[in-house]
Amino acid sequence: CHYLHIRSMSHVQGPSNIALKDMLYYSFLKPWLGDGLLLSAGDKWSRHRRMLTPAFHFNILKPYMKIFNESANIMHAKWQRLVSEGSTHLDMFEHISLMTLDSLQKCVFSFDSNCQEKPSEYIAAILELSTLVAERHLQILLHLDFLYYLTSEGRRFRKACRLVHDFTDAVIQERRCTLSSQGIDDFLKAKAKTKTLDFIDVLLLSKDEDGKGLSDEDIRAEADTFMFEGHDTTASGLSWVLYHLARHPEYQERCRQEVQELLRDRKPKEIEWDDLAQLPFLTMCIKESLRLHPPVPLVSRCCTQDIELPDGRVIPKGVICLISIFGTHHNPAVWPDPEVYNPSRFNPENIKERSPLAFIPFSAGPRNCIGQTFAMTEMKVVLALTLLRFCILCDHTEQRRKPELVLRAEGGLWLQVEPLSSGP
16 A cells, blocks of 8 residues: 655545544554454444443543542652652653553443552553554564564563453453343442443443444453553643643643632542533643644544545545644644644634644544543543642753654653642
């Protein structure tokens, strides 16, 4: 196949359903993630997307607010302890990735591994799989499966896959047994007491228009996909927004005042669902960071039919298009002074003037990120609580971007944290 790099997605406005995902790169994830939403195509993808959409309804997401607050509290308690021991410079990616994995394990499986405080074999396996896939992509000879699985890295990949699959399978089997013995009505009544349906519950209860549910293999694929897609991306988004706010203390202080005003008479200091709409400037700061440092900087699609561009040129069927989200977000024709961090770009008045395809951190079209509300919710909660409790500082050296599966920083993203007296 031919490759075509498209710098600005706003130039290509053909129907989104004609561009299937290019499987060359994504195939490295297949043994781990199976046929989940990220990797499936055609009728299977359409059916699963329809069945999974209710899992991200706000009624399901609302109870997760408690989990986001608790996971942030655990991370912040660890930061307080590290600062008291003399460690004030912390790698945001390291700490926030563990925090997002902690949250996801609770939201997906209702399982608390306490992974932020002690080693977890399951969490370590997910982190290793992410690293191994990124490393394999850089070694062309190892793109061949038969060579890759002869190497020590390939054997480690297989071992980590088995561990992750065994964990997910065990939860599914245990939950199926409970559902079978209790029946749906009693199962839902028991869940109503805890006020939380986790991701596995929603998948087990999902039915398509013909009344057919998902197989255990399908559920495992979707759960493993959510664990993979949901941790590093959100950690990247949060790490980079803290970096930008450290470099712009005036914006950081304005966000902090917004949070302090919102929570001034509240104890404990906890972000609730209705608070999310009351943090407009903090939200603008997150979006501007997602523009400058989109967690997924590039996506690829294989055209299943010819696409005519506005100037009359045609992208032929069969071409794989590399759509640069990073390039779109830094296009000076769309974003004046694109390298400047300026949250006011996301004022309601300024948003009106731009194409909806100018800002695509969660991709666009039918195959956009199904979990974007989940991710934005978690980022708002964690950022608000972090700024309430800590002042974030940097040494003003430029961080070198490191695009892997997500956009990272070379050598980690190190920032200084100073506890604030206001605390929780």
